[in-house]
Amino acid sequence: MSQHILTAVAWPYANGPRHIGHVSGFGVPSDVFSRYQRMAGNKVLMVSGTDEHGTPIQVQADKEGVTARELADRYNRVIAEDLTALGLSYDLFTRTTTENHFAIAQEIFKGLHKNGYVFPRTTMGAISPSTGRTLPDRYVEGTCPICGYDGARGDQCDNCGNQLDPIDLINPRSKINGETPKFVETEHFMLDLPAFSEALGTYLQGKQGEWRPNVLKFSLNMLQDLQPRAISRDLDWGVPIPLDGWRDRTDKRLYVWFDAVVGYLSASIEWAKRSGDPEAWRQWWQNPDARGYYFMGKDNIVFHAEIWPAMLMGYNGQGSRDGTPGSLGALDLPSEVVSSEFLTMEGRKFSSSRQVVIYVRDFLSRYDADALRYYISVAGPETQDTDFTWSEFVNRNNGELVAAWGNLVNRSISMASKNFGVIPEAGDLTDADRAMLARSRAAFAPVGAELARSRFKNAATEALDVVREANKYLAEQEPWKLKGDPERQKSILHVALQVVDDAKTLLTPFLPGSSNKIHAMLGGTGVWSGMPEIREVGEDSGRQYPVITGDYDDAARWEHTPLRAGIPLAPPTPLFPKLDPKVVDEELARLAEVSAES
RNA sequence: GGGGCGGUAGCUCAGCUGGUCAGAGCAACGGACUCAUAAUCCGUCAGCCGUGGGUUCAAGUCCCACCCGCCCUACCA
Secondary structure, three states, X not given: OOOEEEEEEOOOEOOOOOEHHHHHHHHHHXXXXXXXXXXXXXXXXXXXXXXXXXXXXXXXXXXXXXXXXXXXXXHHHHHHXXXXXXXXXXXXXXXXXXXXXXXXXXXXXXXXXXXXXXEEEEEEEEEOOOOOOEOOHXXXXXXXXXXXXXXXXXXXXOOOOOEOOHHHOEEEEEOOOOOOOEEEEEEEEXXXXXXXXXXXXXXXXXXXXXXOHHHHHHHHHHHHHOOOEEOEEEOOOOOOOOOOOOOOOOOEEEOHHHHXXXXXXXXXHHHHXXXXXXXXOHHXXXXXXXXXXXXXXXXXXXXXXXXXXXXXXXHHOOOOOOOOOOOOOOOOOOOXXXXXXXXXXXXXXXXXXXXXXXXXXXXXXXXXXHHHHHHHHHHOOOOOOXXXXXXXXXXXXXXXXXXXXXXXXXXXXXXXXXXOOEOOOOOOOOHHHHHHHHHHHHOHXXXXXXXXXXXXXXXXXXXHHHHHHHHHHHHHHOHHHOOOOHHHHHHHHHHHHHHHHHHHHHHOOXXXXXXHHHHHHOOXXXXXXXXXXXXXXXXXXXXXXXXXXXXXXOOOOOOOOOOOOOOEOOOOOOOOOOOOOHHHHHHHHHHHHHHHHO
16 A cells, blocks of 8 residues: 655754764665655655754854855755765755745744744843854853853753753853853743643654654653743844744844754645645645654754644644644644664764764765665664774675675676576576575565664665575575586576565665666666756745755566566676775774864 | 663674573684685684672563763754
């Protein structure tokens, strides 16, 4: 049965290029999942974009001497190019600075306001005297009033661990420019989270046994202490507040996180408009049979398991104050929040500022996208933090991609091509032949089941087991010794090629690039698994910007497909380059070098 | 301070609701083979399942305490 699947991928923040830790959290898992779902016959809508508002972008822009918009334009493009190069099959990867996004974010705000879940409140907040902008807690530091530690951040003291209020800091100063922040009364809109505690509790309880336990525990625990939360900021870079008296103010904007999570909805609507059927998005958002899967790193759980559901409930009129849905109609809540843990880098935390980092772009300039996709799938931070090491990367690449999988493809096609020039016909099959064929066909169900529940490590491991079995089968059948018995030789090679074809299908979600090559090698025509591309699009204002999109209505199906004998085979070229173990030292040296520079 | 996660063979990790759960891959060592990117296949080696208690007929698996490491704590995925 075909289902509508929304793959909602966390929005990368456009204040710099993204590193491999980022894409291991949201990028590769969401794409493996989406590719599988499409192959299984479901209607996938995979959306995301760059998150471009908020103080950090403004701060970074000031530092570089450009406007926030210029900075966002630049990194939007860099990020879009990187994600495209990784083969992430977004139906639409857009941005938060579009007219459409502004309108939808404002619509959600208005719906919440109409139902009484948003209210104004005057609070004391730190602002920067020189710019008048909100100085977020994390940009204020000073002496801890509890332990006297000098480097305490506004929200917490790293020394004694106590939660702080920036106004209590002794000698507070701005981390941005060192000036003394001013604490002033400022009026902000608050989202009434306590009004959703009951509804959220019911919602989350219903996910018991379905979500990864760490995500659920974390979310349920947070319900204990829900407070109203400010959803506006003193800033001129962002989405204006859509209420009379506020709309035209240049000093108040929606809080970046408020507008960013609305992106899933606004991007779906933008996709529908661009696809020619402006109402098409409703099939993923207002459909009891549709499922919404949200992919992100664990630091985003609170926004996706708490705040975004609360916003949707409020918009729908489903909190303690009830209400009626806004003009878009009632919207579906996330079915599942799939959160990854963190990737560390040779034992240390990724940090752009400390240069403990490998940018996606740099990685892909030296290694294959499929090699990175494979590593993340099989050794990534799926259920616990994991450490990326270059030696592990080289080992996995050489041992599993090159020696096991690439070699199976290469030896099978090479032998068949050399001896027969075509995919040979199978004659009488032996028990061993039948067992081998049954083995690879039987893998579709369990590997698919693991993929459907986002257990990528298990799925990749089980797919690779088929590859190992096939290498074993060839070792036992020894077709290279059967020069005098071409009929038997044909049967063995037919079986081997058929298993290669099955394994190619099983590995397509992880390795779309190399699976496409195998598809062509075995005489397949057309596109096997579609790849994303960047297109320039425009909006009413005339502004042009790049989006990632693609045609994924391709040939790949999650099933065994019988090979047709007689199709010509060319001598194969290696699928994956083998890496010289020396690259481990080179990369470590590179890392040390950049670290030393800063 | 509050919360979460992890500590299982040299390394990276599987082990869901307690009873073939003591496993896989890599590494190491020995052997076979040569179709293939010196790839593949077979075999061997290995672990007081962090520590100490407890529950149970039975505990890596549940409970308590402790030790170590990591993470989140709401503007770094």
